[in-house]
Amino acid sequence: MSLSTPDCTRVIFDNDEDLSKESKENQWLGVTVSSQGPGGKVLTCAHRYQRRKNVNSNIENRDIIGRCYVLSQDLTINAKSSEDGGNWHFCDNRNRGHEMFGSCQQGLSATFDKDFHYLIFGAPGAYNWKGVVRL
Incomplete structure (x- = not known):
């Protein structure tokens, strides 16, 4: 751990974006961060993540549903883990x-x-x- 800004690096784990379905611009990823402790998972969220419908039409709309990610202890998404990834968005398709x-x-x-x-x-x-609170 360090207080020096040059010692900080960006954690990159989800750079894909389908602009016909979503917007990650200004999603505020990292507004919430929680850890299970040493050796455990890390939870981080973007409460301003948007789901888009009817893009580039007169009836285009955006829903600010939010989205959360679970990362492994090395701050990556383990594809073999059913918990890891950005599939934590219970408001989607509701x-x-x-x-x-x-x-x-x-x-x-x-x-x-x-x-x-x-x-x-x-x-x-x-x-x-x-x-709402969801467990």
Whole structure:
């Protein structure tokens, strides 16, 4: 660990983007970071991740659903692990619009449970900004 800025490096693990379906621009990846501790997994989220529909049309829309990633201890995505990766977006493919999950913003808060067995996600924008917690 270091306090010197030159000692910091960017962790690259998801550079793919399908602009016909999503937008990662200004997604705020890293707004939430949680760890299982030494040798464990790392959880990080981007609560401003957007799912896009009808791109480049008069009815184009974007839903700020949020997305979280689980990384291995070396801060990479282990393709052999069912836990690792960016498939942690429970608001995707749900009822859209701000009344339901369209402004979900999953990952504004996220952590592991006290035994480090489960993930807990906060999504303050779900259900017309009433919010939801998902285990």
